[in-house]
Amino acid sequence: MKEKPKVYALSTCPYCKRTKRFLEDHKIAYDCTDVDLLDDAEQDKILEKIEKMTGKRSFPVVIIGEEIIVGHDEDRLRKALRL
Amino acid sequence: MNGKQLERVYCPVCQAKFRFVEGWKEGSMVICPICGQKLRLNRSSDGWVGDRPEKGTEKEIRERVDEYARLHGYVFKDMKEELIQGLLGKNRRFKDFYCPCRMEHVPEYMCPCKPTRGGDVERDGKCYCGLFWKKA
Numbered sequence: 001m002k003e004k005p006k007v008y009a010l011s012t013c014p015y016c017k018r019t020k021r022f023l024e025d026h027k028i029a030y031d032c033t034d035v036d037l038l039d040d041a042e043q044d045k046i047l048e049k050i051e052k053m054t055g056k057r058s059f060p061v062v063i064i065g066e067e068i069i070v071g072h073d074e075d076r077l078r079k080a081l082r083l
Numbered sequence: 084m085n086g087k088q089l090e091r092v093y094c095p096v097c098q099a100k101f102r103f104v105e106g107w108k109e110g111s112m113v114i115c116p117i118c119g120q121k122l123r124l125n126r127s128s129d130g131w132v133g134d135r136p137e138k139g140t141e142k143e144i145r146e147r148v149d150e151y152a153r154l155h156g157y158v159f160k161d162m163k164e165e166l167i168q169g170l171l172g173k174n175r176r177f178k179d180f181y182c183p184c185r186m187e188h189v190p191e192y193m194c195p196c197k198p199t200r201g202g203d204v205e206r207d208g209k210c211y212c213g214l215f216w217k218k219a
Contacts, residue, residue: 012172012183013212014165036176036186047186057186 015072016060119150184212
């Protein structure tokens with residue numbers, strides 16, 4: 001894999017936690033941003049980016065190469081990561 | 084028409100008013116029929132207001148979600164405990180029990196959130212975060 005998967009999450013969201021746990025369980029190194037913990041300016045910037053990519057403000061968002069996965073979806077994660 | 088004005092109680096969680104029941108008095112403990120919050124009645128200059136006797140405690144949110152589910156005949160699934168932990172996390176960081184799966188920390192997203200109270204569970208079979216589920 002060229003780039004590490006990127007995860008946008010909320011620190012309190014259990015589905016986001018499951019996605020992070022899934023990646024960790026499969027020894028996948030990833031970058032993660034807990035969007036709710038960012039300062040306002042940074043948060044606006046990231047939310048705009050997420051809305052542009054996914055059309056909504058729903059978490060988690062996982063970016064694996066060209067693939068964008070919204071919500072905790074182990075089947076799609078497996079497929080995108082070729083597990 | 085007897086001219087007697089119908090008295091109502093304001094709930095600070097769902098920010099709505101519900102009907103005052105005869106026999107209630109200052110200090111009575113009641114359950115908000117809209118959101119399930121336990122309230123202590125307090126007579127203010129604007130009328131009856133419910134105070135949150137256990138504001139911000141784990142007991143408060145657990146009782147509220149259980150009452151709300153009971154009032155509507157909703158059920159919980161295996162994510163319940165994780166979602167409760169998420170609600171507690173929201174309260175620690177953002178000072179109230181906002182939906183753990185939403186970005187916005189505004190009163191209408193206090194659990195049970197306004198879309199849930201507006202019929203999301205009836206329509207979609209569950210609320211936004213999957214805490215409350217329609218009985219199968």
